[in-house]
Amino acid sequence: MASAYAQALEDNRLADAYALTTAPREDLKPFQERYAEASVRQARVAEVRAAVPELQARASALTLTQTKEGWRVLEEKLADVPRVVLVRFLDAVKADDWNTTWSLLSEPLRARYTPERLRADFRQEPLATERVRRVRLALEKGQVRVTATGAELPLGEDRAVLLVREAGEYRIAALE
Structure with missing residues (x-):
């Protein structure tokens, strides 16, 4: 698709290139005006062709990647991805980066907190630092298990770090 788009631009077949976009029909004229000049078309062709090897398509439980052999399913080491998020x-x-911390929370937790409130609650909770220390130790010693809905890192005695999959990404749902 991307290669066909680039080829149509390169051949100055602007209506064909435009037909491969998601833009509304009424925007054809501005598209044709934008790419009327050969140097502008060639710059866009170069951009598109350079991006083709990096193409990926994502869904909640699937990532496809473009290779020389065509589209392939990207298989990750299942436990590595949630481990990296954790x-x-x-x-x-540890770095007091509460914007990043907040961004890695599950949607229900992000809706309940702001980065500032998360920082304040963490600092007011007497056991928060200890929980984080236990999670780090468990991560160094234990294995993250991928589940049907996400992943978990057992902490012992019916305790675990729970991660959920949201929009194809792992997010922290609970620390214990």
Whole structure:
């Protein structure tokens, strides 16, 4: 699709290139005006062709990536992805980076908190630092288990860090 778009631009077949976009029909004329000049078309062709090897398509539980052999399903080491999110979260807490910390929370938690309120609540909770320390230790020793709805890191005695998948990304849902 992207290659066909680039080829149509390169061949000055602007209506064909435009037909490969999601823009509304009434915007064809401005599109044609934008790419009327050959140098502008060539710059866009170069941009598109350079981006083709990096193409990815994402859905909640699937990522496709463009390769020389065509589209392929991107398989990740299942436990590595939530582990990386959890490390980012722990590192953000340690660095007092509450914007990043907040951004890694699940949607219900992000709706309940702001970065500022999260920082204030964390500082007021006497066990917060200890919980983060326990999670980091468990992460160093234990294995993150991928579940049907996300992932979990067991902490012992019916306690676990829970991660959920939202829009294809892992998010922190609970620390214990």
